[in-house]
Amino acid sequence: MTPDQPQVLEQTRRNPAVVAPEATEARTKHPWGWLAALLLLAAGLRFTGLSWGLPDVDTRPDEITMIRIALQCGTGDLNPHVFFYPSLLGYVLFGCYLVLAAYWKLTGFIASPGDILTRFAEDPSAFFLTARLIAALAGTATVGVVYELGRRVYGTRVGLAAAFLLAVAFLPVRESHFGCVDPPMVFLATLSMLPAWKVFERGRRRDYVLAGVLVGLAASMKYYGAAAAVAIVVAHLLRPRRPGEPARHGDLILAGLASMGAFLATSPFIVLSFGEFWRDFYHNVVMVQAGSIEVQFMRAWKFHFLYTLPRGMTVPIFVAGLGGLVGAFLADGRRSLVVYSFPMAFYALIGWSWAGFARYATATLPFLALAAGWLVVQVSESTRLLGIGPRARGWVTLLLVVLAGAYSLVEDAYLLRLLRGVDSRRAAATWAQENLPDGATIGWLGTHYGRPPLPQSPESLERHLAMPMQTGNTGRLVRKKIELARRGPRPQFLVLELSRDPAQWREELPEYLFIERYRMFWTQGQTARAQEWLDRGGYKELHRWTVTDPGEPLPYCDPQDSVYLPYGQLSRQYRSGPELVLYRRETPWARPDRTPASARRDLGRVGPVRR
Secondary structure (H helix, E strand, C coil): CCCCCHHHHHHHHHCCCCCCHHHHHHHHCCCHHHHHHHHHHHHHHHHCCCCCCCCCCCCCCCHHHHHHHHHHHCCCCCCCCCCCCCCHHHHHHHHHHHHHHHHHHHCCCCCCCCHHHHHHHHCCHHHHHHHHHHHHHHHHHHHHHHHHHHHHHCCHHHHHHHHHHHHHCHHHHHHCCCCCCHHHHHHHHHHCHHHHHHHHHCCCHHHHHHHHHHHHHHHHHCHHHHHHHHHHHHHHHHCCCCCCCCCCHHHHHHHHHHHHHHHHHHCCHHHHCHHHHHHHHHHHHHHHHCCCCCCCCCCHHHHHHHHHHHHHHCHHHHHHHHHHHHHHHHHCHHHHHHHHHHHHHHHHHHHCCCCCCHHHHHHHHHHHHHHHHHHHHHHHHHHHHHCCCHHHHHHHHHHHHHHHHHHHHHHHHHHHHHHCCCCHHHHHHHHHHHHCCCCCEEEEECCCCCCCCCCECHHHHHHHHCCCCCCHHHHHHHHHHHHHHHCCCCCCEEEEECCCCHHHCCCCCCCEEEEEECCCHHHHHHCCCHHHHHHHHCEEEEEEECCCCCCCCCCCCCCCCCCCCCCCCHHHCCCCCCEEEEEEECCCCCCCCCCCHHHHHHHCCCCCCCC
């Protein structure tokens, strides 16, 4: 790793409009070997385990939202009708699914485009993997963007150090495994910082326009991406100008128009169907920002600072990032304000809410990694006072950055072990298929995302179809599942969503009862009265699917997000998913016993069956 000479950049720091020749040479040198190794590391961590939870569609919240929009576009209706998120990712997925459908048609896997919904109902894995591949690519590319940003602002060594720390940071690795809007939004917002920095350095019109377009695309991925526009404004206002040079505010207005144009071009129905947009957008604002969300824990700015960022980056990188932020502002406040204005504005925006979803903070993590990389290089440069030469200082930088990221690599290894294993929900569903009688009624007490993917009978799916919100493409998909279930393999079960209060239940109690146990607040609310259900039906424990050793507490999780991958203490968890407990009703049913012999042996056991 060839070390930079920070002292040659001093002239640039004093007057960013004038770039010293030495600084230019230092910034244009690319250590391609090191960069390629970092990108391969980032890709390896992000592409391993992408099939986690599949073919189950409800393994990870929010993945299905954009996939449904993309499938709906295939019917000719480009209006998403749901605006909790903008539309860009849904349209990108629609384009990918067109290519996938063409390939399937050429290979004879489908006979007509109408078979796409049938393929999704039978096995949606290809559709989810497409979305997850986009997320993994975006997460890997963000590492390269951080390198380039660090190289341009601080020098090559800072860029490499920051890229390594972001490549191994736990939360970016985890979120890159899911087909949600956050990884591509973070990529586009971070990418917009490159032309925004050029606005600060050179102020060319094309830099304004390019930065504006990228901000618009980031906002079209997720509304919060609009916060990246702050960096363009700050770069414009702080750009050093020669005496008599005009401010050229028209270029800033042009950047705003470019941003708005890119946003509306990729999410047009925000205007064309403004009523639907405002309904969902206002609901989001009220639910998240105004504090009417069901679980009010603490303001997100405090929660992210105390929990999300230290755990998401791991403590060594987080502490180095905070130190680097302070040091960078003390060294050159103007340049630092340009670089860090976006993450500060973004953090202020998400911090006012009551929703402490860990994924909300991911846009700040590339810049924490950048600040941490700056600090690591500054510490290594200080060793010249001990007589250490330039080449040796480069190796000191390498040693320090590896030490800072070592704990993250350990957490990543535990995460990938869970992603490649069998989830507790899938394990429970498989056991039920092998041991419970066909047609059994199974009550579910827990969250929607914690439920095992039990094969449901047509009657069970028809009940689901009668529930609210089962219209449009969602209703079509349920009807397709009903059609497949009528000729599908057995066993099939009648799955009942139980109310929280057993006194409100008016039907006969189910034969079996599944209860979810997890630290997430939603789970605790759903299962608070579980004992009343057990007492009313005289249920006894039949089988338990643990995720830690018996008697050990459940690992730390996202308290408000239904992501059944631990957010800390990963070494104690040997499988992903919630802890699930299956109970059998002791009161006999007036029906013949059709339980298989293997199941009757299990039913006669005393006490719970572990693992």
